[in-house]
Amino acid sequence: MEGLRRLEYRGYDSSGMALLDADANLHRVRAIGKIKQLENKVDALDEPFTGQIGIAHTRWATHGIPSENNAHPHICNNKVAVVHNGIIENYQTLKHKQLAAGYKFTSETDTEVVAHEIFDNLTESDDLLDAVMQSLKSFEGAYALGVMATDNPDTLVAARKGSPLVIGVGIGEHFIASDVSALLPVTQNFIFLEDGDVACLSRDRIEIFSVLTGERVERPIKHSNLNITAVELGKHRHYMHKEIFEQPQAVIDTLEGRITQDQILVSSFGPTAEAIFASVNRIHIIACGTSYHAGMVAKYWTEDIVGIPCQVEVASEFRYRNPVIENHTLFVTISQSGETADTLAALQQINAMRQNKTAGLRSRRASDTQSDHQDNSTLSSTSSDALNLPTLSICNVAESSLTREADLVFLTHAGPEIGVASTKAFTTQLVALALLLTSIGKVQNRLDDGREAMIAGGLQKLPNLITMALGHEDEIRRISEDFADKQHALFLGRGTMYPIALEGALKLKEISYIHAEAYPAGELKHGPLALIDETMPVIAIAPLDDLLEKLKSNLQEVKARGGQMIVFEDERSDISSENSFKVVKATTNVGRITAPITYNILLQLLSYHVALIKGTDVDQPRNLAKSVTVE
Known part of the structure; x- marks a missing residue:
């Protein structure tokens, strides 16, 4: 149960536990x-709910609505119990086969076919x-699977393909979880399973096998240096608030x-970074959501710095x-x-391209037929001997799947x-x-020592x-009160x-459920201006740079149409002279790198306090999960 509590942050709609x-x-x-x-429900049971082996799960609905029948664990014939992260894409085919064989289904999930299939093989x-x-x-x-069966009461089997799964190593006890944080109260020693691994656990042993070869593998x-207090709220009301205020130290740790x-x-x-960076002619960044x-932001920096x-x-x-691909x-x-x-999957696709040794390879969906691949697999303007497609992963979690797939890791x-x-x-x-x-520019002699020192x-x-920037919290809290009755923001x-405006809009919609959009300010006349009226808050970011005067003209367009302007500006700017604008002045150091980071802190605080006013679940917004481990 404590492990489930520590995974609450990932987002879920139901939970369950099964014990032998x-x-x-x-x-x-x-x-x-x-x-x-x-x-x-456990406390209300007539009989004690106890056991020495068990599995538990927090489910985020993919197949089937949130309901008790769709909640995990899933059980077949009261013999096999399964928990599952991920998606079984061919579950409909398996379900039809299992129905024909006489199996009964009690849920709408893809996971139930897993329980039936394992029981059938048993x-x-x-x-x-x-x-x-x-x-x-x-x-x-x-899938990341945890399986137990009544005929094997001393055994827990785990399997991983595509979804994270970790083994916690104890003394006279062993554990599995989708996240290290779930197991910190019981161990700090972990085995990180890789794709295709199947682990068999008992209280006194751990054995890991390859599903492809059936042979034993060693991991x-x-x-882990993480501790329980690292994921505690402390004096903060929400994890988001705590993490916003942890950012100065996070930057220090990242730079150390x-x-x-x-x-x-x-x-x-x-x-090997210097040799790799020396040969780079272009950069291709792939990410999702906030990371995107x-x-x-880095695209602007790349063009400017490198x-x-x-x-x-x-x-x-x-x-x-x-x-x-060039x-x-x-x-x-x-x-x-x-x-x-x-x-x-995108990183794995790049690695597959390299293995095919063809620069300019045209990728196809994994589900395409072999003949499709043969028809479209090459578009090469260089020799395969010269192929150079290095990969770098920027990540916050050591031993994650992404870090194991890349050439370089930060x-x-x-x-x-x-x-x-x-x-x-x-x-x-x-x-x-x-x-x-900056490192690429330095290696390629594209920036001098003075600019490197300035960065x-x-x-x-x-x-x-x-x-x-965090010192403006009270000021931003007061401004956020204007959003109490708002449904839209620009x-x-x-x-x-x-x-940064895109990120601010994403944060607002994520946790306050206010519909928010972001646009380049110069695009106002190309559509968004039609939305502006006295009910529409418009949030503008106004650093002291060579675009400030252009931005001022855009803000006057909003003012002329009765829009409610909230401006985050540099302390040396003069937008605050507009009495009709609500202004927060920030010290940003003017730098191209420091300014966007500093202004983003202010937008984080705005989103957080608007969510408080709206009364939403700040840390676990509806329909969202922390780690999106399925498509």
Whole structure:
């Protein structure tokens, strides 16, 4: 139950638990809503709910509405119990086959076919591990599975493909979980399963096998430095608030050992980074959600600092089109968790391209036929011998899937991020990207020592600038009261502030459920101006840069149409002279790198306090999950 509580931040709509008692009888309790509802049902049982082996789960609905019947664990014939993260894509085919064989279904989920398939294989073999191994050959899609059976009361079997799964190593006890944080109260030693691994656990042993070969494999035990207090609320009301205020320290931790007073240390990206960066002609950034916005900011920086082309793409779009890949492109994948399904699949797709040794390879959907691949698999303008498509992953979680797939890895050291709406992960991703682009420019002699020193100095000032921005909380709290009756909002920015406006709009809609859009301020006349009236709050980001006068003209367009203007401006700007505007003045250090990060802190605070006024669930907004491990 404590493990479930520690996974609440991931987002869920129901929960459940199944235990085998001392006589190997299977018992299950499930509930809709918060884990507290499950606790209440357990407390209300007539008989003690106890056992020495069990599985539990918090479900986020994919197949079937939130209901008790659809909640995990799923059980077949009161013999096999299963919990599952991921999606079984061919479940309909398996379900039709199982219905024909006489199996009864009590849910709308794809997971129930897993329980039936394993039970069916157990009729051929009395060994649970063997039954699971045989069943896995039938499943298409992604899964992290925990399985137990009454005929094997001392065994817990786990399997992983596409969804994260970790083993907690104890003394006379072993555990599985989808996240290290669930097991911190009981162990700090972990084995991170890889795709295709099947683990068989008992109290005194752990054995791991490859589903492809059936042979035993070895995975190292890793010691985690995380502790229980790292994921506690402390004095804060919500995790999001705590994580917003942890950002100065998160930036310090991310910069530690990677920067001096006037230099960026290229070696912080790995021992081979300098050689890789020297050959890069262009950058391609792939990410989702907030991480995608970080990539958009980096596009502006790349053109400014390095002077090479940079493309930024949503991972779910990259996967399902035919990208023309140019040689000597550095692929950068960004993910807080390192388990984002689309981002991970995009990275794997790049690795597959390299294995095919064809620059310019046109990718096809994994479901395409072999003949399709043969017809469309090459578009090469360079020799395969010259292929150079290095990959770099920026991630907050060591030992995640993304970090294992990339050539270079940069860990952001933001610490655990529990709130679904990303805050400190985004800030540290921007810091990581600033270090990356400066490193590439340095290796390629595209920036002089003076500019490198200026960037290094700006990054070192960031923690203090963020602290100063956090000092505007009371001011922003008062402004947020204007949103109590609002249903729509418009964010405006220019240059690097446009992706920051996108991020601000995303945060507002995520946690307050207010419909929010973001536009480049120069696009007002091309449509958004039609939305402006006295009921529409317009949030503008106004740094003191060469675009400020242009932005002022855009704001006058909003004012003339009665829009409610909220402006976040530099302390040296003069927009505050407009009495009809509500203005928050910030110290941003004017720098191209520090300014977008600083202004984003203010927008995070705005979204948080608007959500409080709206009375929404700040840390666990409806319909959203922290780690999107399915498509």
